[in-house]
Amino acid sequence: MTFKVDFKVRDYECDVQGIVNNSVYFNYLEHARHEFLHAQGINFAKLAEDKINLVVLRSEMDYKSSLRPGDAFYVVVKLERVSRLKFGFRQTVYRKADQKVMLQALVIGTALNEKGRPFLLAEIDKLFE
Amino acid sequence: MTFKVDFKVRDYECDVQGIVNNSVYFNYLEHARHEFLHAQGINFAKLAEDKINLVVLRSEMDYKSSLRPGDAFYVVVKLERVSRLKFGFRQTVYRKADQKVMLQALVIGTALNEKGRPFLLAEIDKLFE
Amino acid sequence: MTFKVDFKVRDYECDVQGIVNNSVYFNYLEHARHEFLHAQGINFAKLAEDKINLVVLRSEMDYKSSLRPGDAFYVVVKLERVSRLKFGFRQTVYRKADQKVMLQALVIGTALNEKGRPFLLAEIDKLFE
Amino acid sequence: MTFKVDFKVRDYECDVQGIVNNSVYFNYLEHARHEFLHAQGINFAKLAEDKINLVVLRSEMDYKSSLRPGDAFYVVVKLERVSRLKFGFRQTVYRKADQKVMLQALVIGTALNEKGRPFLLAEIDKLFE
Numbered sequence: 001m002t003f004k005v006d007f008k009v010r011d012y013e014c015d016v017q018g019i020v021n022n023s024v025y026f027n028y029l030e031h032a033r034h035e036f037l038h039a040q041g042i043n044f045a046k047l048a049e050d051k052i053n054l055v056v057l058r059s060e061m062d063y064k065s066s067l068r069p070g071d072a073f074y075v076v077v078k079l080e081r082v083s084r085l086k087f088g089f090r091q092t093v094y095r096k097a098d099q100k101v102m103l104q105a106l107v108i109g110t111a112l113n114e115k116g117r118p119f120l121l122a123e124i125d126k127l128f129e
Numbered sequence: 130m131t132f133k134v135d136f137k138v139r140d141y142e143c144d145v146q147g148i149v150n151n152s153v154y155f156n157y158l159e160h161a162r163h164e165f166l167h168a169q170g171i172n173f174a175k176l177a178e179d180k181i182n183l184v185v186l187r188s189e190m191d192y193k194s195s196l197r198p199g200d201a202f203y204v205v206v207k208l209e210r211v212s213r214l215k216f217g218f219r220q221t222v223y224r225k226a227d228q229k230v231m232l233q234a235l236v237i238g239t240a241l242n243e244k245g246r247p248f249l250l251a252e253i254d255k256l257f258e
Numbered sequence: 259m260t261f262k263v264d265f266k267v268r269d270y271e272c273d274v275q276g277i278v279n280n281s282v283y284f285n286y287l288e289h290a291r292h293e294f295l296h297a298q299g300i301n302f303a304k305l306a307e308d309k310i311n312l313v314v315l316r317s318e319m320d321y322k323s324s325l326r327p328g329d330a331f332y333v334v335v336k337l338e339r340v341s342r343l344k345f346g347f348r349q350t351v352y353r354k355a356d357q358k359v360m361l362q363a364l365v366i367g368t369a370l371n372e373k374g375r376p377f378l379l380a381e382i383d384k385l386f387e
Numbered sequence: 388m389t390f391k392v393d394f395k396v397r398d399y400e401c402d403v404q405g406i407v408n409n410s411v412y413f414n415y416l417e418h419a420r421h422e423f424l425h426a427q428g429i430n431f432a433k434l435a436e437d438k439i440n441l442v443v444l445r446s447e448m449d450y451k452s453s454l455r456p457g458d459a460f461y462v463v464v465k466l467e468r469v470s471r472l473k474f475g476f477r478q479t480v481y482r483k484a485d486q487k488v489m490l491q492a493l494v495i496g497t498a499l500n501e502k503g504r505p506f507l508l509a510e511i512d513k514l515f516e
Contacts, residue, residue: 011289011302015401015403016174016398017182022155022159023152023156038328044269045145053146056151059151059189060188061188062187063185063187140432145269150270163398173456174398174401174456197432198431198432274435274436275442276435279417311404314450317450320445321443321444321445
């Protein structure tokens with residue numbers, strides 16, 4: 001299952017080096033994951049209201065090159081199963097102008113129930129069928 | 130070489146789940162690294178003005194537990210050499226109330242010269258003597 | 259002169275109240291202003307590289323209602339002259355679903371030269387002809 | 388009633404102009420207001436959990452000068468009654484090195500009950516006795 005979200009760098013996302021600040025890629029990746037989940041009928045914010053929290057357990061990010069003010073780019077999201085309760089998102093950031101890979105990431109998460117215990121969210125389990 | 134920076138969670142750093150947003154840990158870790166470097170006489174912002182950019186190449190982060198509004202915490206920073214041109218920061222986030230480890234991270238970086246080429250910044254090289 | 263930029267609320271922009279954090283509207287408004295200027299051939303980031311800084315002197319914001327996760331909205335930008343050296347942006351945030359006004363703002367700015375002195379940027383002066 | 392919160396500029400809060408981004412002052416002011424309220428026994432995040440939301444209705448900000456990476460500063464908060472249901476925070480940002488006023492703000496807010504209606508929060512009413 002592959003999914004793609006389009007973005008454009010906003011000036012306020014850039015820091016004193018004149019490039020997108022490292023932490024902002026995390027925002028991009030989160031938004032792309034949530035859009036992906038939303039397209040599958042899974043609403044992060046609504047789940048949070050119901051005390052079901054999708055959380056990140058681990059992230060690995062490889063910064064290949066830096067996005068700059070005004071750059072158009074997109075984030076590709078691929079979902080994979082890591083274990084019964086854990087799922088992984090392979091995410092890649094491509095600069096639109098030349099399809100250059102700017103960042104590669106693996107983000108591993110799970111769902112927590114009201115008591116903060118990992119559990120198998122049926123809506124996510126269904127994605128692997 | 131170990132270094133410690135104190136923080137307190139600010140409400141605006143928390144998201145709809147009522148916990149610190151994942152991307153914000155990246156801000157915390159960056160600030161702790163820059164304070165560490167500053168204490169060694171290395172000024173990230175001044176270097177950027179001189180077109181010398183300290184950049185992150187890779188990050189690995191393990192989220193152990195979630196900080197909440199008002200939590201006091203600190204970030205411990207340890208520097209290690211990864212290769213001639215690459216250095217790594219082992220960073221751990223501890224909640225102050227109970228010394229619980231909230232997050233563990235490895236952040237690998239290098240210095241880029243005006244042309245964007247990795248080079249050995251003397252001030253950083255000196256830290257490993 | 260009227261200009262419009264489309265947005266969609268991202269989950270990370272929302273806080274513990276489940277709504278877009280007040281400070282984030284400032285990001286939205288800034289991005290809309292910069293897109294407006296860009297469409298007129300004025301590049302905020304490039305100017306900054308040349309030590310010419312467009313700065314905000316005063317902002318007035320009236321929060322009418324709150325954007326929520328996933329809301330589509332747009333920002334309308336109107337430019338007006340405040341004085342010889344100052345220009346004002348009237349900005350309104352509309353929720354797309356029902357055209358409801360969510361926020362109204364007046365942002366007054368000027369251009370600073372290399373020495374930090376206000377001056378008349380020809381490219382902006384031309385916008386009032 | 389006067390209250391003071393100490394801060395230090397973090398590099399990630401600065402933008403391509405090498406100064407603190409305008410939107411970030413909003414974060415500073417919010418944190419100072421919440422610390423002020425907290426000192427009076429009013430917990431913004433806890434109230435939000437109980438569906439009572441303290442919200443901003445209007446903000447006026449005058450940017451006098453720009454904070455830079457590493458600057459130490461403090462925010463002074465004064466509370467005043469605007470009407471029966473509205474309260475105002477006069478907030479001033481001072482740079483520590485020279486006590487220079489960097490920003491002056493008036494932020495007007497109210498409390499909303501579960502239904503989103505303004506109401507008189509007893510804990511806030513008490514602050515004006």
